[in-house]
Structure formats: structure tokens, C-alpha cells
Amino acid sequence: MQVMEASFDPHYREAWTRRQVEDSLLVPSTFAILCNETGNQISDDETAAGFILARQAADEIELLLIAVDPSHRRKGIGSRLLQRFLDVASERGASDVFLEMRANNPAVTVYLAAGFEQIGHRAAYYRTVSGETIDALTFGRKV
Template sequence: MDDIDRIMAVMEAAFDPQWGEAWTRRQVEGSLMMSSTHYRLLDAAGAEPVEDTDAAAFAMVRAAPGEEELLLIATKPELRGRGLGARMIALLAGDARARGADKLFLEMRENNPAVSLYQRQGFTPIGRRKGYYTAGDGTRIDAITFLKIL
């Protein structure tokens, strides 16, 4: 099992198809081919998974001078509420600082229940894109942009 297999297994379990937020394997592979895109995996204990061990969570970020953007973050549903998301964000923030970033951005749909995790981890809302996302039933939902100062 390679890391892209691990990412895809978590993504397929974690993202509700009604929102259309999951990426395809091709999108993940294409993004990771860029030197500015980085990822992390965690196992159920919050450590990096060893060879042939499933991932419980993953995240992907894109780096730019002085800042990074959290592109995707997910935890398998049965493992939510165990601190993996908070651990992942702390690791991503450390990685970003090590690469010279002092800001971490993310964008999410307005009704995403992960908002409480992001706010507990120091993200604050800084912008809104009206009707940016489209739900499976055609409903338009605003996107909220968040910033965490590192």
C-alpha cells in the first residue's frame, strides 16, 4: 500500500459525496507532483503510519512564499473525536513554520461541522465567497476563508 492509496482510503471514507469535496486519485497525484504541495499521514494513534499500516487521517497543503494553504484534511469517521485533527493541524503548522511560512489559510463550506476544530486550533474567519459551493441538490453554499497566524 503506497501513500496515495492511504490518502484515497481516508478520503473515500471521510468525505460525504453530497458535497463533492473529495478529490480523485488523479487530482491527488497531480497535486503531489508539484514541489509546493506537501502531505502528512497519521495512524489511529496519531503517529506516522509504518509500512503496510492504514492511515487514519491525512492532510495536504500548498506552500507559497510566507504562507501555506490547507487544501484537504480528513479523518476516518469512526476515529473522529480522538484529537487526530488537532494533532494534524499542529504538525502542519510546525511544518509550515519550518518552510518559512507565518500564515496558514484554509477555505471550507459554511455548513462544515469541522469549523469548531479549526476555531479551537486558532483559525479565524477572514472572508466569504457567496454561493461558492454547490451541494448535490443544487443548493449554493458560501465558502468561508480562515487564517491562522503561525
């Protein structure tokens, strides 16, 4: 939860609560990937520098959340974490992966570099704390 709280700007209301994360992980099709400060799988004695939360339905996996602690950004951790997600998706037999993000999210460059393509657009989908609306963009790619 520490990475979540540090990573998401409250203005955009993207962070999940502890309860939401715990409840989602009770569903067998939902899984998390944690990484350390080098972007590798975390060991028991390490602190997480980033994470992914994802959900599988048949042969499709949706990336629900991805975050890298601000103190570890711009080091390639997000890219390595996303590659680990794609590897796990392949191991789980997925053929396609998807994600949705707000249109002004700077992480779009990471997704495009990883081979994701924009496949959808939802106008005025998100609402900020101040009431501003932001479009949602959906991305997908083959595993």
C-alpha cells in the same frame, strides 16, 4: 485514497479523485501529512487514519484538504493532525496558513480551537449534488 473516500460526503462533492491528488503531489510546493490512529506520523506498516494535503506559495501555506477516517473521529486526531500541519508550516518557513471550507462544515470548531480566525466569506460558492448552494468561509492564522 481510502480515508478520502470514507471521509467526504458525496453530497458536498469535496473529495478529490486519485488523479487530482497524484497531479497535485507532482508540484514541488504541494505536500501531504499522514497520521495513524493516534494522530502521530504514520510508519510504513500502518494504515492511515487521517491526512492533510497542503500547498506552499512563498511564506504562505494553504491547507487544501484535511480528513480523518470516520471510525477514528472524536478522538482528537484532527486536532493533532492540524497541530502537526502548523509544525510543518513553521519548519518550512511559513508565516501564515490559510484554509477554505463550506459554511456548514462541523470541523470549524477544530479550526477555531487551533487559533484560526475567519478572514473571508464567499456567498453561494459551493454547489451540492442536488444544486443547493453553500457559502465558503476562509480562515487564516499566523504560524
